Amino acid sequence: MDSAVEGVAIPSRLRPLNGIKVEVAGQPEASGCGSTGGSGKSSCGSSDGQDDMPAEIWEKVKNHPCYSEEAHHHYARMHVAVAPACNIQCNYCNRKYDCSNESRPGVVSQKLTPDQAVKKVLAVASEIPQMTVLGIAGPGDALANPAKTFETFRRLQEEAPDIKLCLSTNGLALPDYVDEIAKYNVDHVTITINMVDPAVGEKIYPWIFYDHRRIYGREAAQILTDRQMLGLEMLTARGILTKINSVLIPGINDEHLYEVNRAVKARGAFLHNIMPLISEPEHGTVFGLTGQRGPTAQELKDVQDACMGGANLMRHCRQCRADAVGLLGEDRSDEFTLDQIEQMDVVYDIEKRRAYQEKVEAERQAQHAAKQGALGEQSADDGMKVLVAVATTGGGKVNQHFGHADEFQIYEVTASSTTFIGHRRVDLYCQGGFGEDEQLPSIVNAINDCHAVLVSKIGACPRDELKAAGIEPVEEFAHEFIEKAALTWFANYRERVAKGEIVHISRGDAAIRQGAFKAA
Amino acid sequence: MAYKIVASQCTGCSACEPECPNQAIYEKNGVFFIKPEKCTECIGYFDEAQCVAACPVDKTCIIDTSYPRYQAA
Ligand code: SF4
Ligand code: SF4
Numbered sequence A: 001m002d003s004a005v006e007g008v009a010i011p012s013r014l015r016p017l018n019g020i021k022v023e024v025a026g027q028p029e030a031s032g033c034g035s036t037g038g039s040g041k042s043s044c045g046s047s048d049g050q051d052d053m054p055a056e057i058w059e060k061v062k063n064h065p066c067y068s069e070e071a072h073h074h075y076a077r078m079h080v081a082v083a084p085a086c087n088i089q090c091n092y093c094n095r096k097y098d099c100s101n102e103s104r105p106g107v108v109s110q111k112l113t114p115d116q117a118v119k120k121v122l123a124v125a126s127e128i129p130q131m132t133v134l135g136i137a138g139p140g141d142a143l144a145n146p147a148k149t150f151e152t153f154r155r156l157q158e159e160a161p162d163i164k165l166c167l168s169t170n171g172l173a174l175p176d177y178v179d180e181i182a183k184y185n186v187d188h189v190t191i192t193i194n195m196v197d198p199a200v201g202e203k204i205y206p207w208i209f210y211d212h213r214r215i216y217g218r219e220a221a222q223i224l225t226d227r228q229m230l231g232l233e234m235l236t237a238r239g240i241l242t243k244i245n246s247v248l249i250p251g252i253n254d255e256h257l258y259e260v261n262r263a264v265k266a267r268g269a270f271l272h273n274i275m276p277l278i279s280e281p282e283h284g285t286v287f288g289l290t291g292q293r294g295p296t297a298q299e300l301k302d303v304q305d306a307c308m309g310g311a312n313l314m315r316h317c318r319q320c321r322a323d324a325v326g327l328l329g330e331d332r333s334d335e336f337t338l339d340q341i342e343q344m345d346v347v348y349d350i351e352k353r354r355a356y357q358e359k360v361e362a363e364r365q366a367q368h369a370a371k372q373g374a375l376g377e378q379s380a381d382d383g384m385k386v387l388v389a390v391a392t393t394g395g396g397k398v399n400q401h402f403g404h405a406d407e408f409q410i411y412e413v414t415a416s417s418t419t420f421i422g423h424r425r426v427d428l429y430c431q432g433g434f435g436e437d438e439q440l441p442s443i444v445n446a447i448n449d450c451h452a453v454l455v456s457k458i459g460a461c462p463r464d465e466l467k468a469a470g471i472e473p474v475e476e477f478a479h480e481f482i483e484k485a486a487l488t489w490f491a492n493y494r495e496r497v498a499k500g501e502i503v504h505i506s507r508g509d510a511a512i513r514q515g516a517f518k519a520a
Numbered sequence B: 001m002a003y004k005i006v007a008s009q010c011t012g013c014s015a016c017e018p019e020c021p022n023q024a025i026y027e028k029n030g031v032f033f034i035k036p037e038k039c040t041e042c043i044g045y046f047d048e049a050q051c052v053a054a055c056p057v058d059k060t061c062i063i064d065t066s067y068p069r070y071q072a073a
């Protein structure tokens, strides 16, 4: 695969991004992308993003909720499940459910025909003017269903030309469809690449269906990786942005993902999203049944950290469902079932959408300016760093009640910087006003590597239990900007350590929540 | 003989349908079926029965022994 880059003219704007900033002072607006990435900016494309990204790429991604750590607060994406077939088998996938490369395992999306999909997109876009991105990511492989995928794109391009299109693929069929993709103005393609070495690949992919044959083992993995690399190069040569997804499988590709990162960076990928394997016996996958475990939060962070400075890393992926609708971390698909869409009278008003988006853009600029203003002087860095969990509903502020949080944003804080490193999903503590005490241990597990949790409010009972677990609940920064709050809390923490009031100890690892996510 | 699809195992993924050289495969209520009179077992087209090779669920596309073996003309 090393020959890959040769002979392919890579437009200069798509050359691998060098000099990606790793240290981020307070930039990460992170929130949104949830996870944006770790390096704050780098990953999600970042809030202020331009400075570590060529201007043209920034232009393309800044309003993409999956790529820009800031955009996902303001813009929504949706997926339509028009692509049920797949042409490979992954050991972490049970084909009764949606493609695990793009969704959490164990979820089933409502399959749509291209006609139903177009209707649904128009209905959602009229209802939710922030909806700017339409993706086809399953429930199988977008390019194993070329007729359905491209029929959907063709019609949407005609009927809703302001909506951006993207698709996800395992890459096997990609080289055959790059020209087709280029026709439809699909400017974002996600390829799931878990390996660049067939010796690793044969442990992940038992077989592929290629050239009218079922091919097994190492030969299958060799073909898959060759096709993935070729497809990536071809997209890059045509100026189509590519994001790479990798599933981190401990003991199989954890160390190898560094090589994957370099390989995809060399071929022009602009974003690399490393996500945890989610594996439970009840999903009925090969890995689930063989007891292959997923990574802990620390293992995931270690690999992400090792890959920083390669292709831009993205840490906000929430592995949402193939028919998700809404802002990242939110799913309104229940409001748009087939039956409901049939009842709707849809008038696609592109002007109204444009006006709304302009308003959003203005608000976003204002918010950005306010946040920069809130960040004052920062003290010198001495290398001490901790993680803090933040409960937020968006807007870059600490503004959510502990009991209402179904996920926490995790920031790494030093004396002078805050870096968004990811999301942790939890089961709601508060249901109908009463705290669920059974839920608390699972929340503690999910943020067990954090020193503090910043919330707008917290009840007495969970407060005591968090304290007992060694996690400091902090309410005093309610409605302040996250970066400012985290830095101020940490300065105060360091003072208390210096005075001997508390002892600084490192925290343990945390668990990644398993099971299907239904962003209710 | 022709191939048939074990309906209870079919996920309805449609992977087999476009691969059939004889357009023998069709969908009904989310599950796929093979028209035995159209199926040539892929003889004359491919070395492997395409529906078998493409299907993600083992032993879902199987030989239907109630039909005689296909004879190439
Ligand atoms: S590419 Fe997706 S649908 Fe296909 S086997 Fe892999 S995880 Fe499953
Ligand atoms: S065996 Fe070949 S001809 Fe028969 S149904 Fe399967 S794909 Fe079609």
Ligand code: SF4
Residues within 6 Å of the ligand: B005, B009, B010, B011, B012, B013, B014, B015, B016, B017, B032, B051, B054, B055, B056, B057, B060, B061
């Ligand atoms: S490939 Fe198998 S599971 Fe998929 S539709 Fe055909 S018979 Fe059903």
